[in-house]
Amino acid sequence: MKLKPTLWAITCSALLLTACGDTEEKDPSFLDGNQQSGIKDASTSGLNNDAGINGSAMGGSLPNGGRSANLGPEFSDPNNPLSKRIVYFMLDSSQVLQDFVPVVAAHAQYLIANPSQHVVLEGNSDERGSREYNIALGEKRAKSVAEMMKIQGVSESQLSIVSYGEEKPAVSGNDESAWEQNRRVEITYQGQ
């Protein structure tokens, strides 16, 4: 059976309930409206004056680290490993695959040679499983990449880590191909 009731906007005011005389008594405060009066107020007051409000959209992560406008031409040369800024992972794994070791190494060498550069390692997961667990998994992946860079000599101060779990998929879709592309760490250079 399918029900399609009509929608009604509700503004909330106190609701009065009185029991019929010939029936059982209930506490009239049962529906005093306190619980339901709040949420609408939240829409009309509160953090509208907060300084953080009027920013423009930053957008999601661009697949190729699109914020790094000041990077050199080697970053856009497809034959240079620096042009690759995404490290992919196997299911439920945070191990950096052999294929991506040269990519991580190239960025590590670049960071060592350019100590004023700073990267954010953004860990991500596919959509399966629970969301907070996926946050943890994404962080574990980002930390694997960070460890590999540090072993090669990158200063910890050049690295930041954030995990978005499954909250920022690179591609939408519910199949293996989408999941593969979403299990990733993005190496994002901060603008200089």
Next chain:
Amino acid sequence: MLLCGLHAPTPFAALSIEITEGTESALPVAVVPFAASGAPVDMSAVINADLQRTGYFKMLDQQAMPAQPSTLQEVNFKDWQAANQNYMVVGKVSPNGAQYDIQFQLLDVYKSGQLMGYRMTSSSNDLRRTAHHISDLIFEKLTGKKGSFSGRIAYITTSGGGHQLQVADADGFNPQTVASSTEPLMSPSWSPDGKRIAYVSFEHKSAAIYIQVLANGQRERVAEFPGINGAPAWSPDGTRLALTLSKDGSPDIYVLNLASRALLKLTKGYSIDTEPSWSPDGRSIVFTSDKGGKPQLYLVPSQGGEEKRLTFSGGYNSRGSFSPDGKYLAMVHGNGNDYRIGLMELASRTINVLTSGPDDESPSFAPNGGMILYASKKGGTAFLSAVSIDGKMQQKLVFSSGEVREPAWSP
């Protein structure tokens, strides 16, 4: 960047409710259309839908009703006995100035008398909520259990490139955005008094946990440590927040005392420990850990102490949450590519799988423990569903656009 207390009306993206699975052994109840002149809400239809989706009742179709009485005096009980009804609800809604007077009676068809009757007054805007309260009264009278119709649900949506924390009525109507950000929002958790919500926001490009007062939209940042600040869960007494922090390396479970801001670390080691949830008595916390290799559920005393593994079957058990009576744990139960909502009886440790997958997550109990709300994905769309704890009744809350996830049922 975050917008809170957004004034722009939330597009009424919701909603239709589809009853996707029913049960044969339900109690026959007829909610007779209320006599209503010009009321903007069909209250009897709201009550009928509320009762139907609990799975406890078999609602009589309007076409099959022998008559449409609106008071006890007008009822010919023999007709309703012949229609095999156990109970019926009659009522009327009449304008009274700017308000409406509502009267309803719950009748026992076989005893030919009234079980309960109320007269109440409501503003036009509150008619739907009033109908939900009537459903609560009827449900409790007929089942002895508290109804969950007049509560609210919080959930996260993604639309127009942004993320919103929304709060709606328990049936998904009247959605309102209470926080909005271009960066992800996650993991809403209600305070036990239903007045505040804790959630995770990435608005500064890193995770932080906020507590927001629903009444005025004001909020406070309670955790912004390096690394993960996630999975807030309010203690049943409202004084503490369990959460996940990775400031010491790997993600661990902590308890934050909201008054003193003292942090108690409950887990340690190199494993992922996350998704804390309190037992109703506040003594224990269930959490997800991969210390055995795969994510499984563990229990730890909320004051600290020895951990105990709870789940052994299935390769993936996560995001446990206690039923309000403390007898069950709902969880995400995964096998291979299939993630469903599982319900474990704590006494026997047996897990019943309640849903059909393949990507079900974020189970949240109704305050009466009778249903579990969860997020689901099928064919590229994300929606909320509810399932009765016996798995027999399924309903789907369909939102017309955008992704809807992480439902949390208010206390």
